[in-house]
Amino acid sequence: MLTRRDFNLALGAFSLAGMGGAFAQSQAQPIRIMVGHAAGGGVDFVARLLSEPIKTTLNQNVVVENRTGASAMLATSAVAKAAPDGKTLLMGSGEMGINPQLHKGRMPYEPQEIVPIALVGVVPCVVAVNSASTIRAPQDVVKEAKANPGKLTFSSSGVGNPQQLAGELMNTMAGIQVIHVPYRGAAPAVADVAGGNITMTFTSLGAVLPMMDAGKVRAVAVTSKERMPQLPEVPPLQEGAPSLAGYELLNFFALFGPAGLP
Secondary structure: OOOHHHHHHHHHHHHHOOOHHHHOOOOOOOEEEEEOOOOOOHHHHHHHHHHHHHHHHHOOOEEEEEOOOHHHHHHHHHHHOOOOOOOEEEEEOOHHHHHHHHOOOOOOOOHHHEEEEEEEEEEEOEEEEEOOOOOOOHHHHHHHHHHOOOOOEEEEOOOOOHHHHHHHHHHHHHOOOOEEEEOOOHHHHHHHHHOOOOOEEEEOHHHHHHHHHOOOEEEEEEOOOOOOOOOOOOOEHHHHOHHHOOOOOEEEEEEEEEOOOO
């Protein structure tokens, strides 16, 4: 989980990049931070948390706008085509590096039309199941999947995102077949696990924590090589089987803007 210190460091990079002058051009127009996923997910959570210190630092109203779909490419395209005046920004994640490879030649924008401003944080995914599930540890995930090939499912916030790749990497390394079910955001992906419609989800801690606190889902693994300080009782997924040794998949959150931004 990102701390306020992380956000302060990100803002330091933000200020050093000389962004303040761009925002000073129009105090009346709010800054929009575009998010390519539904409200309640990890990217949305980070954007809303970061919007407060940006608002305070730059004395500007900040609006988080969710424009979902196409593996965050709709929101990214809107930012890429926006005027480089500092008023339209993007909170992006791992899809920013994945999409140019997965959707090469089919993206509604060119990769060079979007530029990075500041890295906000790097985080693992959390693997969570329904609270009534018999899966309680990484070993259970592999055991259940091998006993029921093609019958277990995992949700993510979309096709080609880091969460899907985390599940597919597990499938490949462990030699199992847990079926991917994509959603338009982390919140509905987690909700269907809580409702018992999906076996498990790969998601961010910010997206799953409310359901964990409500007792509707349970974290059984993390996709980092080591335990998360916020979930010290939850083991790494690599402990699920010898074939998963060395397993790791981390996601990032970063702030982007249109090319030509000062």
